[in-house]
Amino acid sequence: MRCLRSLLREKTEPEIWAYLKVGRETVPVSHWESLLGCARSCDIRLFGEGISRYHAVLKRSDQGGWAVFDIFSRNGVWVNGSQVRSDGSPLRTGDVISLGGSCVTFQNISTEQRQKNEQNRTNSGKLVNPAVTLLELTLLQAFLLLQHAYSASRENFSVIAISFLTLGVLEWCVYQAMRLMDRLGFEIEILAFFLTTLGLSVAASSIPAGLYKQVLLIVASVVLFLLCGWGMRSLRILRSIRIPSGVLALGLLVLNILTSDSINGAKSWLEFGGYSFQPSELVKVFYIFAGAATLEMLYREKNLYAFLLYSAACVCALAIIGDFGTALIFFITFLVIAFMRSGSLATVLMAVTGAAMAAVMAVTVKPYIARRFTVWRHVWDDMFGTGYQQTHAISAAASGGLIGKGAGYGWLKNITYSDTDMVFAYVCEEQGLAVGICMVGAVLLMAFFAFRCAKNGRSAYYSIAACAASAMLLVQLALNVFGSVDMLPFTGVTFPFVSRGGSSLLSCWMLMAFLKSTDNRRGASFAVDPLHKIAPMEEKILPVTAHRKGKAGKKGKGSKKA
Amino acid sequence: MKKIRTRALFVLMIAFFVMAGMVWFVREDYLHGRRWAMAFSTFDNEAEGQLLDCNGVPLAAFGKGKRDYSGDYLTRVANYHVTGDFNGMSGTGVLTRFWGSAQDYDFVNGTSVRRHGTVFLGVDAKADNYAYTLLNSSGKGTVMVLNYRTGEVKCLVSCPSADPVDTEREVEDSAYLNRALSATYIPGSTFKLITSAAALESLPDLETMQFTCWGEYDIAGIKITCEEAHGVQTFEQALANSCNCAFAQITVQVGQKRMVQHVTDYGFLSGHTINGIYTSAGNYPLTFVGDPELAWSGIGQSVDQVCPFSMLRYVAAIANDGVLAEPSFLKTAQPEKTTQLVRPDTAARLQQLMRNNVKSHYEQYISFPGLELCAKTGTAETGAGTSHSWFTGFVRSETHPYAFVAVVEEGGYGLWSAGVLVNDLLQFMVNGN
Numbered sequence: 005m006r007c008l009r010s011l012l013r014e015k016t017e018p019e020i021w022a023y024l025k026v027g028r029e030t031v032p033v034s035h036w037e038s039l040l041g042c043a044r045s046c047d048i049r050l051f052g053e054g055i056s057r058y059h060a061v062l063k064r065s066d067q068g069g070w071a072v073f074d075i076f077s078r079n080g081v082w083v084n085g086s087q088v089r090s091d092g093s094p095l096r097t098g099d100v101i102s103l104g105g106s107c108v109t110f111q112n113i114s115t116e117q118r119q120k121n122e123q124n125r126t127n128s129g130k131l132v133n134p135a136v137t138l139l140e141l142t143l144l145q146a147f148l149l150l151q152h153a154y155s156a157s158r159e160n161f162s163v164i165a166i167s168f169l170t171l172g173v174l175e176w177c178v179y180q181a182m183r184l185m186d187r188l189g190f191e192i193e194i195l196a197f198f199l200t201t202l203g204l205s206v207a208a209s210s211i212p213a214g215l216y217k218q219v220l221l222i223v224a225s226v227v228l229f230l231l232c233g234w235g236m237r238s239l240r241i242l243r244s245i246r247i248p249s250g251v252l253a254l255g256l257l258v259l260n261i262l263t264s265d266s267i268n269g270a271k272s273w274l275e276f277g278g279y280s281f282q283p284s285e286l287v288k289v290f291y292i293f294a295g296a297a298t299l300e301m302l303y304r305e306k307n308l309y310a311f312l313l314y315s316a317a318c319v320c321a322l323a324i325i326g327d328f329g330t331a332l333i334f335f336i337t338f339l340v341i342a343f344m345r346s347g348s349l350a351t352v353l354m355a356v357t358g359a360a361m362a363a364v365m366a367v368t369v370k371p372y373i374a375r376r377f378t379v380w381r382h383v384w385d386d387m388f389g390t391g392y393q394q395t396h397a398i399s400a401a402a403s404g405g406l407i408g409k410g411a412g413y414g415w416l417k418n419i420t421y422s423d424t425d426m427v428f429a430y431v432c433e434e435q436g437l438a439v440g441i442c443m444v445g446a447v448l449l450m451a452f453f454a455f456r457c458a459k460n461g462r463s464a465y466y467s468i469a470a471c472a473a474s475a476m477l478l479v480q481l482a483l484n485v486f487g488s489v490d491m492l493p494f495t496g497v498t499f500p501f502v503s504r505g506g507s508s509l510l511s512c513w514m515l516m517a518f519l520k521s522t523d524n525r526r527g528a529s530f531a532v533d534p535l536h537k538i539a540p541m542e543e544k545i546l547p548v549t550a551h552r553k554g555k556a557g558k559k560g561k562g563s564k565k566a
Numbered sequence: 567m568k569k570i571r572t573r574a575l576f577v578l579m580i581a582f583f584v585m586a587g588m589v590w591f592v593r594e595d596y597l598h599g600r601r602w603a604m605a606f607s608t609f610d611n612e613a614e615g616q617l618l619d620c621n622g623v624p625l626a627a628f629g630k631g632k633r634d635y636s637g638d639y640l641t642r643v644a645n646y647h648v649t650g651d652f653n654g655m656s657g658t659g660v661l662t663r664f665w666g667s668a669q670d671y672d673f674v675n676g677t678s679v680r681r682h683g684t685v686f687l688g689v690d691a692k693a694d695n696y697a698y699t700l701l702n703s704s705g706k707g708t709v710m711v712l713n714y715r716t717g718e719v720k721c722l723v724s725c726p727s728a729d730p731v732d733t734e735r736e737v738e739d740s741a742y743l744n745r746a747l748s749a750t751y752i753p754g755s756t757f758k759l760i761t762s763a764a765a766l767e768s769l770p771d772l773e774t775m776q777f778t779c780w781g782e783y784d785i786a787g788i789k790i791t792c793e794e795a796h797g798v799q800t801f802e803q804a805l806a807n808s809c810n811c812a813f814a815q816i817t818v819q820v821g822q823k824r825m826v827q828h829v830t831d832y833g834f835l836s837g838h839t840i841n842g843i844y845t846s847a848g849n850y851p852l853t854f855v856g857d858p859e860l861a862w863s864g865i866g867q868s869v870d871q872v873c874p875f876s877m878l879r880y881v882a883a884i885a886n887d888g889v890l891a892e893p894s895f896l897k898t899a900q901p902e903k904t905t906q907l908v909r910p911d912t913a914a915r916l917q918q919l920m921r922n923n924v925k926s927h928y929e930q931y932i933s934f935p936g937l938e939l940c941a942k943t944g945t946a947e948t949g950a951g952t953s954h955s956w957f958t959g960f961v962r963s964e965t966h967p968y969a970f971v972a973v974v975e976e977g978g979y980g981l982w983s984a985g986v987l988v989n990d991l992l993q994f995m996v997n998g999n
Contacts, residue, residue, distance in 0.1 A: 039568070045569045045572065046568065047568050384605075387605065387606075398602050398605075399603060399604075399605040399606045400606075401602070402598070402603040403602075403603035403677040404676045405599075405671075405672065405676025406676070407674060407676070408676070409676060415606075433676075437592065437595065441592070448581050451580070451581040454574070454577060455577050455578050458570055464570050467571075467574065471573075471574050475576075478580045478584055479580065481584060482580075482584050482587060485587070486587050491587060491591065
C-alpha cells in the first residue's frame with residue numbers, strides 16, 4: 005500500500021479556461037469559478053477606484069458557456085453596457101465587462117488552446133501504475149484468505165473464499181471498465197477497496213454466516229459509487245437535486261424517529277423486511293449534497309441561515325434518536341461546510357459555543373450520556389462494568405502486537421459490537437498495529453487528497469463537498485478509534501468501510517464519489533474526460549493519444565514483470 | 567477558489583488532530599502494551615504450566631484440556647483462596663487473575679503462549695494447611711502473613727473454604743468470599759495504631775501527656791468506657807492497656823480533619839490491588855460527627871470498617887520502617903514496587919510501642935517463645951453482643967520478616983482467639999514446631 009503514497013507526487017497543474025484583458029495585460033482564468041475583486045484572496049485581482057473587495061464571480065458551465073455574476077458589489081457589474089441581472093449574464097468572446105468603472109475584456113479560449121491545455125495536463129496513472137497497486141491489494145487479499153484458511157472451519161471457509169474471490173473480481177472489473185474508458189486514476193478506489201477488504205476480513209472472522217450479505221452490499225456500494233460519480237459530473241444535475249435530497253434526508257430521519265423502537269438506548273435503525281437499515285448513514289451523503297455550494301452562491305446567499313437551520317434540524321433529529329456519535333459527526337461536518345462557505349472563524353466559534361451549551365444540556369437531561377463522560381479516562385476502574393467494552397478493546401489491540409495474531413485468532417470477536425464499534429481494536433488484534441495504522445492512514449490519505457484537489461477544483465461545489473466528505477470520514481474514524489481506546493468518550497460510531505454493517509458501507513462509498521469528483525487530472529475522475537473524447541474530430545490529436553496510451557501500457561507491463 | 571483553498575486547511579487541521587491522536591495511541595501502546603494485553607488475556611488451552619508454592623509443591627496444573635488441583639484434600643481447601651479455580655467461582659484467586667503469566671508479551675508479536683508457564687507463588691502451602699486447621703476449628707475468619715521485606719504473601723487462609731474439585735457439593739455460605747481481601751470488619755482496638763500515628767504526628771507533647779482513666783470518660787454526656795480503671799498512664803501505657811478513655815481524649819485532640827487525613831493516607835479508605843486482584847475499601851466517618859462519635863471512631867468502633875488486607879499493608883509498612891513492599895502472590899527476592907506509606911520516625915516509634923504492647927502486656931498471658939513480636943490486639947464489638955477478635959503485628963527477624971493479620975469472627979477477646987492462633991501459626995512458620 006506504500007505505493008499509494010506517490011499518489012501525492014502527481015501534480016495537478018492549473019488549467020487555463022479563458023482570458024481577461026485588463027488594460028494591456030492578459031490574465032488567464034484557471035478555474036471554472038473565479039472570484040474577481042481587489043482583495044488579496046481573490047483569484048483575479050483587479051485594481052481600480054470603484055472595485056469592491058469582492059466584486060464578481062466568473063463561472064463556466066458544463067457546456068463551456070461562461071457567465072458573470074454580481075456579488076452585491078458597491079458599484080455593480082455591466083456587460084457591454086447593460087447591468088448584470090441577479091441570476092448572472094452570459095459572456096461571449098470580446099464582451100467588455102465593466103466593474104465599477106474599470107473595464108476588462110473577456111476572451112474564451114480557442115479550440116487549439118483548449119487542446120494544448122489538455123495535453124499539458126498531467127496524465128494520471130503515469131507516475132504510479134494503478135495496476136501494480138491493485139495487484140498488491142490482490143496479493144494482500146490472497147494473504148488474508150490464506151489466514152482464514154487456517155482458522156475457519158471447512159464449511160465457513162468456502163463462504164469466505166467465494167466472498168474474497170468476488171471482491172477480487174469486482175475490483176478488477178471496475179479497474180478494467182475504467183481502463184476501457186481510459187480512466188487511469190484509480191487511487192481513491194484502491195484506498196476504498198483496501199479498507200473494504202479489511203472489513204470483509206473482519207466480517208469473515210466475526211460472523212461467516214452473514215458474509216454473502218456483506219459481499220452483496222459491497223457490490224451494491226461500488227455500483228452506487230459509480231452511479232453517484234457519474235451523476236456528479238454535471239453541476240446542473242447536482243444543483244437541481246440539492247433541495248430534494250435535503251428534504252429526503254430530513255424525511256428519513258423523521259421517519260426513523262416515528263417508527264423505530266430503541267435498540268441499546270438509541271433508536272437508530274429502520275427495519276425493512278428482515279433487513280435493518282440505519283438512515284442516518286445515508287443522510288450523511290444527502291447532507292453534503294445539500295450543504296456544498298458553488299462560488300457565486302457563496303457570495304450571493306450571504307447568510308447561512310437556511311443551511312444553519314437545516315443542520316440544526318438534522319442534529320436535533322439525531323439527538324432525539326439518541327445517536328450522539330453521528331450527531332457529532334454531522335456537527336463537525338457542518339463546521340467544515342460553514343467555514344468553507346463563510347470563511348468566518350467567528351461563525352465557527354459561535355457554533356462551537358452553542359453546541360457546547362447544548363451538550364451540557366444533553367448531559368444533564370440524559371443520564372446515560374453523563375455516565376459515558378464519567379467513565380471516560382477511568383475505564384480501568386471498572387473493567388467489568390462501565391469500562392467493559394473499552395478495556396477489552398484496548399487489551400485486545402495490545403495483545404495483537406505489531407504484526408497481529410492472524411485472522412480468526414483474536415478473542416475480541418466474542419464481545420458484542422466488536423466488529424463495528426471496536427473494529428480498530430479488532431483489526432489491531434488480528435492483523436496487528438501496523439495494519440491498524442495503515443487503515444487510519446488510508447483515510448488520512450483521502451483527506452490529504454481532498455485538500456490537494458480543493459485548490460484546483462472545477463467548482464467550489466466539488467471542493468467543499470470533497471472536504472466535507474473527507475472531514476466526515478475523519479471525524480467518524482476519530483470517534484471510532486479514539487472512542488474505543490478511551491482517548492475520547494465512547495460513542496459507538498462505525499469505522500469508514502471497515503465496520504461491519506450495510507448502511508455505513510453504502511454511505512462511505514457514496515462519499516467517495518464526492519472525493520472522486522474533485523480530481524481533475526486527466527482520465528482520473530468522472531469529471532474530466534480523457535483526451536480523445538474531448539477532441540475526437542481533431543486528427544492531430546489522435547496519434548498523440550495513441551502514443552500516450554501505448555506508453556502507459558508498456559510501462560504497466562514492464563513494472564509487472566519487474 | 568483561492569479562498570476555498572485556504573479554507574480547506576480546516577480539513578487538514580482535523581487530519582492533523584487524527585494523526586496526533588494516532589501517534590499518542592502508538593506511544594501509549596508501546597509504554598503500556600504489556601499491562602493492557604495481560605489484562606484479559608484468556609486462558610489458552612495450548613498453554614501448559616503449573617502453579618507451585620514456595621517449596622515447589624504443586625497447587626494446580628493446566629495443559630491441553632487438563633485442569634488439575636493438588637491431590638490432597640486439605641491442601642486444596644486450605645489454599646483455595648490463593649489458587650482460586652478454573653471456573654472463576656472465586657474471583658480473587660491467582661488462577662482466575664493470573665492467566666497472563668502463562669503468556670508472554672512483546673511489542674512486535676503481541677501476546678504469545680508460554681508453553682511452560684510455571685508460576686512460583688510465595689505462599690507456603692504447608693503453612694496454609696496448618697493455619698486452615700487452626701482457623702477452621704475456631705469458626706469463620708482469616709489469617710494472612712506477608713514478608714514485609716519482599717512483599718511476598720506467605721500464607722493466606724479464609725474460612726469457610728471450598729474444594730475446587732468438588733464443584734457439585736453445596737458449599738457453606740460465603741465460602742467463595744476471600745475474607746482477607748474482599749471483606750471488611752469493624753477494626754476495634756487495632757485501629758488505635760492509626761490513631762497513635764495521627765497523634766504522634768500532630769500532638770507535639772504527646773509523650774509527656776498523662777491520661778487518667780476511671781473506667782469511664784464523659785464527652786458531652788456520652789460515656790466512653792473501659793473494662794477496668796487504668797489509672798494515670800502515659801501514652802505508651804495507654805496503648806499497651808488499650809485504654810479507650812485515653813484514646814477518646816487523644817482522638818478528640820487530634821481532630822476529625824487530621825484523623826481523616828491519616829486514615830486516607832494509609833490507604834484504609836481505598837481498594838487496592840494485589841497482582842491485579844481487587845481488595846475492598848474501608849470506611850471512616852468523613853462528614854462532621856461531633857466529639858463523642860469522633861472519640862468512638864478513634865478507638866475503632868463507630869462506623870469504622872477495615873479490610874484485613876489494608877491493616878496488613880499498614881503494619882507491614884511500620885515493620886519495614888514506613889516503606890511498604892507492595893504485596894504480591896509471586897515468589898520474589900525483591901519487592902516489585904515500594905511505597906513510603908508511613909513517616910520513618912512515626913514507624914520507628916510505632917515499632918517500639920507495639921513491642922512494648924507485647925512485652926508489658928500480652929506476654930503476661932501468653933508466651934511467644936523465640937519470637938520478637940510487635941503487635942496490637944483488637945476486640946471489635948459487633949453490636950450484637952459478640953466481638954470479632956483481631957490480632958495484627960509483625961515479627962522482628964531478618965530470616966522471617968513476617969507481618970500478619972488475623973481476624974476470628976465472633977471470637978471474643980483479641981488476644982485469646984486471634985492472638986493464640988497467630989502464635990501457633992508463627993511457631994510453625996518461624997520455629998518449625
